[in-house]
Amino acid sequence: MTECASCADERAAGAAFCESCGRSLAAGPACPHCGAAGAVGEDGYCEQCGMLAARPRDHLEADAGDIAAAVTDRGLRHHRNEDSMWLAVRGGDVDVVVCDGVSSSFDPDVASATAAGAAGEALAAAGETLTACGGKTVAADKTPAAGSTPAAEAPAAGEALAADVGAAILAAKEAVAALADDGDPRRAVSNPACTIVAAVVRGPQIAYGWIGDSRAYWVPLDGPAEQLTEDDSWATHVIALGVDPEVAMRDPKAHAITGWLGADAGSVQPRGASFTVTEPGHLVLCSDGLWNYLTDPAAFAAAVRTGLHTHGTLINAARYLTDYAINAGGADNITVALIPVRPAPSEE
Amino acid sequence: MSYTAEAFQNEYLALGATEVNAIVTVTSSGAEGGRRTAGATEIIIVDASGSMQAEGRIGAARQAAKAAVACIDDGVHFAIIAGVGTAQQLFPAPGQLAVSSPQTRSEASWAIDRLQASGGTAMGAWLLLAAQLLAQRPGDISHAILLTDGDNGERQGYLESVLDSIAGRFTVDSRGVGTNWKVSELRKIADAMLGTVDIVAQPADLTASFEQMMTNAMGKTSADVQLKIWTPVNSTVRFVKQVEPQVADLTGKRVPDGPRAGRYPLGAWGRESRDYHICVDVAPGNAGDEMLAARVSVVEGDTVHAQSLVRAVWTDDTALSTRINRQVAHYTGQAELAEAIQAGIEARKAGDDRTATLKFGRAAQLAHASGNTATEELLASVVEIEDAATGTVRLRRKVAAADEMALDTRSTKTVRVGRGQ
Numbered sequence: 001m002t003e004c005a006s007c008a009d010e011r012a013a014g015a016a017f018c019e020s021c022g023r024s025l026a027a028g029p030a031c032p033h034c035g036a037a038g039a040v041g042e043d044g045y046c047e048q049c050g051m052l053a054a055r056p057r058d059h060l061e062a063d064a065g066d067i068a069a070a071v072t073d074r075g076l077r078h079h080r081n082e083d084s085m086w087l088a089v090r091g092g093d094v095d096v097v098v099c100d101g102v103s104s105s106f107d108p109d110v111a112s113a114t115a116a117g118a119a120g121e122a123l124a125a126a127g128e129t130l131t132a133c134g135g136k137t138v139a140a141d142k143t144p145a146a147g148s149t150p151a152a153e154a155p156a157a158g159e160a161l162a163a164d165v166g167a168a169i170l171a172a173k174e175a176v177a178a179l180a181d182d183g184d185p186r187r188a189v190s191n192p193a194c195t196i197v198a199a200v201v202r203g204p205q206i207a208y209g210w211i212g213d214s215r216a217y218w219v220p221l222d223g224p225a226e227q228l229t230e231d232d233s234w235a236t237h238v239i240a241l242g243v244d245p246e247v248a249m250r251d252p253k254a255h256a257i258t259g260w261l262g263a264d265a266g267s268v269q270p271r272g273a274s275f276t277v278t279e280p281g282h283l284v285l286c287s288d289g290l291w292n293y294l295t296d297p298a299a300f301a302a303a304v305r306t307g308l309h310t311h312g313t314l315i316n317a318a319r320y321l322t323d324y325a326i327n328a329g330g331a332d333n334i335t336v337a338l339i340p341v342r343p344a345p346s347e348e
Numbered sequence: 349m350s351y352t353a354e355a356f357q358n359e360y361l362a363l364g365a366t367e368v369n370a371i372v373t374v375t376s377s378g379a380e381g382g383r384r385t386a387g388a389t390e391i392i393i394v395d396a397s398g399s400m401q402a403e404g405r406i407g408a409a410r411q412a413a414k415a416a417v418a419c420i421d422d423g424v425h426f427a428i429i430a431g432v433g434t435a436q437q438l439f440p441a442p443g444q445l446a447v448s449s450p451q452t453r454s455e456a457s458w459a460i461d462r463l464q465a466s467g468g469t470a471m472g473a474w475l476l477l478a479a480q481l482l483a484q485r486p487g488d489i490s491h492a493i494l495l496t497d498g499d500n501g502e503r504q505g506y507l508e509s510v511l512d513s514i515a516g517r518f519t520v521d522s523r524g525v526g527t528n529w530k531v532s533e534l535r536k537i538a539d540a541m542l543g544t545v546d547i548v549a550q551p552a553d554l555t556a557s558f559e560q561m562m563t564n565a566m567g568k569t570s571a572d573v574q575l576k577i578w579t580p581v582n583s584t585v586r587f588v589k590q591v592e593p594q595v596a597d598l599t600g601k602r603v604p605d606g607p608r609a610g611r612y613p614l615g616a617w618g619r620e621s622r623d624y625h626i627c628v629d630v631a632p633g634n635a636g637d638e639m640l641a642a643r644v645s646v647v648e649g650d651t652v653h654a655q656s657l658v659r660a661v662w663t664d665d666t667a668l669s670t671r672i673n674r675q676v677a678h679y680t681g682q683a684e685l686a687e688a689i690q691a692g693i694e695a696r697k698a699g700d701d702r703t704a705t706l707k708f709g710r711a712a713q714l715a716h717a718s719g720n721t722a723t724e725e726l727l728a729s730v731v732e733i734e735d736a737a738t739g740t741v742r743l744r745r746k747v748a749a750a751d752e753m754a755l756d757t758r759s760t761k762t763v764r765v766g767r768g769q
Contacts, residue, residue, distance in 0.1 A: 033637075034581070043657070045640035050580025050630070052638035079360070079636045079663040104667060 055080060057109065061315060062087040062337075068094045069314035070337035071322045075289055076330030078103075082194075083287050083333040084112035086120030088127075094201040095123040096337045099172075100214050100287040102193040102260055107184065111176050111192035115261050118175035119198050122168035127200070158274035161207035165198050169209050169270035172196055173261045180263035193262030196270075197229060197285050204344045206283055209272025211259045213288050214335075217297075219304045220281040224297035230271070232259030249295060255288060280342045282308070289334035290325045304338070314338050350377045351646045351653035356675035359659040360668035361633075368628045368641040370658040371591070371675040372575075378619025379569035386571050389425040389445060389485045390562070391478040391492040391518075392416055394438075395525075396430045399498050400465035405525055408551030409495060410460050412558035416493060417456045419562035420448040425488070427481050428456060432467025433501065435477035445481060468501040471537070472510040479514040489571040489616045490518035492541075493561050495554070497525045500533055507533070511540040516601070519543045519615050521561045524757075525551055527749035531756045539596065542615035546757050549750035568616035570648060575624065578609040578643040582631040585642070588612050591679040592623035595686045595760040611647070623764070625679050626658060633662040675765055678718060682762040685714040685723065689759035692730075693752060696743065705731075705743055713739035720763045726755040 031039045033051035040046055040053040058074040058081055067089045074081040082101030088094070099115040101108025173196075180191035195212025208216045213231040220226070230236060235254040239245050248254060259268045284304055294300040303324055307317030318338050325334045357370035379385055394413050400406040413428065420426050425445040430438040439459035440446040446456065474494065482490045500507055520541035522534040525548045538545040548557050575598075577585055590596040602610040614622070628641045642658040663669055692707035708731045715724040716736035727733065729751035731741040 043640070045643075045657075046580070048581050050583065050640040051633070052640070055638070074636060077635050077664055079638065079661045079665075079668075103665065 057081040057084075057113075060085070061318070063313075063315040064089040064094075066314060066340070067092060068096065068337065068339040069318045070096065070098075070285075070335070071315070071318040072335040073289075073322045073326065073330075073333065075333050076326060078333055080109055081333045082109040082112055083289065083335040084109075084116035084194075085335050085337060086116040086123075087337060088120060088124055090127060092201075092203065093127060094339050095120060095127060095198075096200075096283075096285055096339060097123070097168075097172075097196065097198040098214050098285045098287055098335050098337060099197075099261075100195045100212065100289075100333065100335070102195070102257070102262070104190070105193040105262065106186045106190040107179070107192045108194060111179060111194040111262065114175050114179060114192075115172040115194050115196050119168040119172040119196060122171040123164065123198065123200060126164040126168070157202075158205055158207060158276065161200055161202060161205060162209065162272050162274040165200055165207045165209040165272050166270050168198055169196055169211060169261075169272075172198075173211070173265060173268075173270075176261040177263040177265065191263040193260045193265070195232075195257060195287075196261055199283060199285060199339075201283060201339050201341055204277045204341060205274060206277065206341060207272065207274035208283075209270040211261060211265075211268055211270050212257050213255065215286055215288075215291050217284040217286070217300060217304075218277075218281055219284055219301050220279060223301065225284070225301035225304065227297060228273070231257070232268075233257050245295075255292075276344075277341050278343050280340070283339040283341055285335075285337040286321075287333060287335040289330075289332035290321060290336050292332065293325050293328040308338075314340070351375065353644060353646050353654040353656035355644065355656040355658050356673060357658060358669075358671045358673040358676070359661045360663050360665070360671065361660050362666065362669040363635060363662055363664055364632050365662070365669070366630055366632050367586070368630055368658060368660045369673075369676045369680075370626050370642070370644075371673075371679055372624045372626060372644050372656050372658070373621060374575070374614075374624065374646050374654070375621040376570075376573075376617050376619060378567075384489060384569045386487050386489055387423075387425065387485060388421070388489040388491070388566075388568070389482055390420055390565060391427050391429060391481060391490075392558075393429045393431050393435075393474045393478060393492060393494045394460075394463060395469060395496040395498070396432050396463055396465050396467060397469045397496075397498055398466050399528065402497075403526065403551055405497055405551045406463065406465040408554045409525070410463055412495070412554035413460045413463075414457045415555045416558040416562040417453050417460070419559055419566060420453065421566050422448055422450075424448045424566075425485055426452075426456070428459065429474055429477055430463055431469065431471070431474045431494075431496070433470055435470065435474045437477065437481075438463060443481075445484060469496060469498050470502050471496065471500045471533070472502045472507040475507075475514060475520070475537070475541075476510050478520075479517060482518050487571065489565075489568050491565045491568070491616065492518060492520045493558065493565075494520055494522045494534075494537065495525060495558075496522070496529055496534070498528050499530055507536065511536065515540045516542070516613050519565075521545075521565075523548050523554070523557055523561075524753070525549075525554060527753055531753055535757070542596070542613060544594070547750065547753045549754070564618075565616075567618035567620075569619075570617045572648065573614045573617045573653075574611040574647050575614055576605060576609055576611050576645040576647045576652075577626065578645075579628055580608065580630065580640065583608075583641065584629050585610065586627040586629050587625070588627075589625045589683060590614075590622055591625045591682055592762045592764055594762060595683050598624075614646075623675075623679065625676070625683070628658065630660055633660065635662055635664050637662050678765045679762065681714050681718050682720070685711055685718070685720065686759045686762075688714065689723070689727070689755060693756050696730075696752075701743055705741060708743070709739035709741045712736045712741050718763060720761075722761060722763075723755075723758065726751070726758055730755050 031046035034049035086097035099112035199208035307320035688711040695703035
């Protein structure tokens with residue numbers, strides 16, 4: 001006989017609910033696979049069916065209201081989510097990083113998490129310096145340093161921001177490369193690797209950088225999406241050489257990347273740029289789990305706008321885009337970040 | 349004692365796959381200062397049948413038994429059984445156990461000198477007396493050494509029924525001297541009693557063999573260690589095999605322990621490391637599903653010393669699901685090696701040279717590929733190995749009985765991954 005913790009009533013061993021007060025006698029949560037009450041053990045596996053109840057990285061969301069939102073999801077076909085993201089908001093300032101683990105490497109999920117964390121922290125450190133230079137940590141809310149910069153100084157400020165992003169990507173590169181000698185010896189044989197795309201938004205100014213095939217898009221109010229990044233991939237390479245894009249993307253090698261973060265990445269350098277928006281729109285960062293289902297820039301923009309218009313909030317729009325990829329097959333992990341950006345009021 | 353349990357596997361399964369394999373390495377650091385956590389009792393059973401007079405075996409057996417007695421630590425209980433048509437206690441008085449000390453050990457030596465070879469062979473009766481003596485010391489690390497030189501003379505099935513009744517109560521290491529005994533009989537004892545079996549072809553080598561067995565037994569510090577395996581609903585343990593230092597199938601020794609779990613006896617443990625191959629049949633999962641296929645614990649009574657998880661993760665990524673785990677592949681090969689040798693010996697005895705050549709060829713290939721040089725050398729005494737890599741062998745016309753028996757008894761000896769390569 002076991003006693004009910006709530007009402008101290010005895011009950012027959014094995015009962016799922018207390019006979020007296022009706023409370024669940026289950027110690028832990030119910031198993032999402034077989035439904036057994038309280039069967040999930042301390043190690044996360046169901047004591048009945050053995051299934052892992054949930055992995056925290058299978059679906060993660062970052063919701064910063066109307067400033068930014070991001071969602072990452074395992075999708076349908078991969079056994080774990082090897083994408084990682086970083087979203088930091090200080091007032092209107094936004095730092096965002098999306099990384100996609102290279103599946104053929106060992107521990108790619110660790111690589112992407114390490115890269116997103118290292119780049120995010122580097123951007124946060126650079127962002128604080130920036131705010132401190134303005135001398136008004138609190139006021140940074142409403143008047144971000146970059147937003148109040150006179151137009152003439154914008155290119156210089158943009159370059160500085162782009163340099164911050166580049167430095168953050170290099171910090172991530174170093175951190176991921178160090179993983180090869182850390183922990184499991186199999187990491188040395190097939191070192192952890194991942195892609196990265198990172199961006200900062202300071203008022204109307206956007207700076208971004210990347211290595212690999214995770215992308216940044218600018219989605220204006222109307223018209224097709226503008227792909228800001230250029231994939232370090234086999235497909236991009238042969239398209240540049242004149243192969244028909246449709247044919248290139250259908251090739252099994254299409255997604256083979258030519259640049260990545262990792263101990264074997266060589267001397268690859270991040271590419272990047274900065275610009276100041278002159279009309280409102282959305283900065284979208286995503287992994288190939290999304291853009292592979294929306295290769296047409298017009299379709300990409302249409303999907304983003306559908307998400308924004310029919311679902312109201314940024315987080316719902318990000319969920320919509322994730323579901324879009326899942327409904328289209330969900331063959332890869334999906335990560336998407338949405339950041340609305342408006343032109344500086346002075347430019348009206 | 350501190351134990352570790354580490355699982356080696358490729359957890360990734362193709363969609364629809366239901367077989368999960370893992371090698372679990374259990375390592376014990378031994379008790380602090382090498383001290384036993386319980387008492388220990390040793391029984392030495394020496395065949396004193398008439399045939400032991402041949403080749404000076406009885407003299408060598410006396411020497412060996414005395415050497416083994418000399419290895420018994422102070423304070424350990426012990427007794428010596430003379431094996432004839434019945435079991436006769438040689439030392440101390442019938443039904444008693446001696447406590448090891450310089451004095452009792454020399455008294456035992458004098459008793460051993462009186463051992464005469466005359467009578468039959470009744471291993472069932474010998475083991476039954478050993479079991480009765482050991483029953484006086486429940487909780488002890490209980491171990492027996494059995495030496496014989498001939499076939500069991502008891503009625504068919506009697507030894508098996510004795511083994512059924514005493515299995516798991518103590519460990520028995522068996523040795524056959526000369527070549528007139530049956531490997532299959534001693535292997536039956538070793539399998540049931542979680543012990544070893546080996547041939548000592550030359551009586552002169554008995555002393556070294558006895559010393560090694562007793563020293564090894566004195567190194568055991570825990571009496572009854574078990575492997576507890578939990579599996580989820582709709583799963584079954586297909587097999588549990590010890591695969592290192594030698595192959596021993598434990599599947600049939602399962603004792604149920606609560607819902608979905610069972611215990612497998614591992615015998616006495618000292619400072620050592622052993623590998624186990626666990627194979628579980630599970631219900632198939634969907635892509636991305638992760639299942640705990642088995643929770644493997646090293647237990648002693650209610651104490652859980654160490655735990656390791658065997659997982660299954662279904663994926664449609666064939667690059668992951670087709671990866672071959674080195675340990676699993678290696679020990680699957682070592683188990684097949686032992687089976688191939690035993691099948692080869694059977695076939696040769698039955699006069700089926702074609703099957704024998706095939707089996708020995710496969711064995712030579714497996715032994716060579718895995719770096720099991722000891723087994724490869726034993727094989728070479730039975731067949732001419734023309735090309736080990738392709739498994740091309742020719743049966744030797746004349747094979748010494750001792751060589752074939754050595755190959756048979758030692759066919760289950762395995763090597764660890766990478767050793768000797």
